Amino acid sequence: MTLKIENITKKYSDKFVLKQVSCELYEGIYGLLGPNGAGKSTLMRILVDVLQSTSGRITYNGADISTLGESYRDVLGYLPQSFGGYSNFTAEKFLHYVAALKGLEGKEAIVKVDELLDLVGLQDVKKKKLRGFSGGMIQRVGIAQALINDPKVLILDEPTAGLDPSERIRFRGILSELSQDKIIILSTHIVSDIEYVANEVLLLKAGELIEKKSPTELLSELEGNVWSMIVEEKAYLKTKHRLKLVNTHHLQGKVEVRVISNDKPGDNAIAVLPRMEDIYVYYFGEND
Structure with missing residues (x-):
C-alpha cells in the first residue's frame, strides 16, 4: 500500500501555503510536525480530497485520488482539527449516523459502534448527549468516527488536543496497534506524542517539506548540540535573545537553561541527550 505525494503546491493569490511537497508513505505512523502556518492542515485537507491543490x-x-472518488473515500478516516459532532446526538447515535454515511448498516454497524466506544473509553457514557461532554470526550468521539470504516488511510489533525495525559497514552497505544496495516498521518503540537509512536517524522516549514526521517535519526543528528547550564539571572537577561532556548528553570538568583547550540554556549555547559522538543526548537525556533 502506497500513498504518494507528488509536487503538491497550494497557492492563494500570490501567497504559497505549500511548495512542491513530495514524499512516499507506506504502512506505519507518520508524525507531521511544524509551527502554526506551516501548511499542515492544508496538506491534510488535500490528502483527504476536500481541498484541491x-x-x-x-x-x-x-x-490519482481525484479519479478514484468514492473508492478512495471508502478507505479514508479523517479527524479534522476542529471537530464538534452534533451536540443533540448521543455518542452512540452520532457514531451510528457516521456508520450509515460510510455504508455500515444493521448488525455490522451495531458491533462496530460498540467496539469503538470500548476502544476510546466511552462505553459508560454512550447514551449521554455530546453537548454535555468535555473537550477530551468530544475528541475521543472524533477519533472513534475516524475509525468507523476501518480505514486504510487515517488522517488525524491535532487528535490529542484536549486529551489529558492518561488519555494521550491510551490513544498512542491505539495508534500503535492500528498501524500494522494502515498509513496513519498524525499532526500535533505535542511533540512527545510523535516521539513515542511515529515511524517517521515529516518536518514542514513555511509550506516546504524540509526533512523526512525517523525520530531516532533526527535525534542522533542533534547529539552534541543540546546543552544544559546554570547562569546568573543578570547574565541570562543579557544573553537570552542570542540563545536558542528549549526551556528555562528559574532558581534563586540563577537560571537553569536548556540550549541548542553548535558550540559550547558557556564554561559550565554540559552536553545532554536530545529530545523531540529539542528537534522542534532546532528547526522552528526563533533564533535561526
Whole structure:
C-alpha cells in the first residue's frame, strides 16, 4: 500500500501555503510536525480530497485520488482539527449516523459502534448527549468516527488536543496497534506524542517539506548540540535573545537553561541527550 505525494503546491493569490511537497508513505505512523502556518492542515485537507491543490497530485496505490472518488473515500478516516459532532446526538447515535454515511448498516454497524466506544473509553457514557461532554470526550468521539470504516488511510489533525495525559497514552497505544496495516498521518503540537509512536517524522516549514526521517535519526543528528547550564539571572537577561532556548528553570538568583547550540554556549555547559522538543526548537525556533 502506497500513498504518494507528488509536487503538491497550494497557492492563494500570490501567497504559497505549500511548495512542491513530495514524499512516499507506506504502512506505519507518520508524525507531521511544524509551527502554526506551516501548511499542515492544508496538506491534510488535500490528502483527504476536500481541498484541491494548485498543482501536483496525490496517488493511492498508483491511482490519482481525484479519479478514484468514492473508492478512495471508502478507505479514508479523517479527524479534522476542529471537530464538534452534533451536540443533540448521543455518542452512540452520532457514531451510528457516521456508520450509515460510510455504508455500515444493521448488525455490522451495531458491533462496530460498540467496539469503538470500548476502544476510546466511552462505553459508560454512550447514551449521554455530546453537548454535555468535555473537550477530551468530544475528541475521543472524533477519533472513534475516524475509525468507523476501518480505514486504510487515517488522517488525524491535532487528535490529542484536549486529551489529558492518561488519555494521550491510551490513544498512542491505539495508534500503535492500528498501524500494522494502515498509513496513519498524525499532526500535533505535542511533540512527545510523535516521539513515542511515529515511524517517521515529516518536518514542514513555511509550506516546504524540509526533512523526512525517523525520530531516532533526527535525534542522533542533534547529539552534541543540546546543552544544559546554570547562569546568573543578570547574565541570562543579557544573553537570552542570542540563545536558542528549549526551556528555562528559574532558581534563586540563577537560571537553569536548556540550549541548542553548535558550540559550547558557556564554561559550565554540559552536553545532554536530545529530545523531540529539542528537534522542534532546532528547526522552528526563533533564533535561526
